[in-house]
Amino acid sequence: MRDGAPFVIGEGGHWFIGDRIGATAPGDDTYTIRVDRVRELTLAWDRDQFPEWRPVIGDPTGNKDRGQRTLDMVSDLVSGVHELGVMA
Numbered sequence: 001m002r003d004g005a006p007f008v009i010g011e012g013g014h015w016f017i018g019d020r021i022g023a024t025a026p027g028d029d030t031y032t033i034r035v036d037r038v039r040e041l042t043l044a045w046d047r048d049q050f051p052e053w054r055p056v057i058g059d060p061t062g063n064k065d066r067g068q069r070t071l072d073m074v075s076d077l078v079s080g081v082h083e084l085g086v087m088a
Contacts, residue, residue: 009041009053015038016038016041017038017039017040017041018037018038019037019038020035020036020037020038021035021036021037021038021055021057022034022035023057034057034058036057036058036059037057037058037059038055038056038057039056039057039058039059040055040056041053041054041055041056042054042055
């Protein structure tokens with residue numbers, strides 16, 4: 001995705017981190033437009049390549065299996081309880 005082709009990316013532009021955008025997945029022959037939030041945005045370039053934005057769209061934790069998500073939630077809960085000083 002290049003800035004200004006056709007949309008301006010940034011806080012004062014058409015979309016930025018946290019905004020919902022619609023896009024097609026690379027390699028999707030059905031051209032289905034999926035709408036989700038922009039979670040991460042990285043500007044990448046080098047000497048031989050024009051600068052381009054590399055967005056992460058959607059929730060990356062959605063790709064984790066149910067067991068891993070449950071363990072992450074339990075870990076966050078135990079950490080929060082520990083910070084409150086309830087557990088030693």
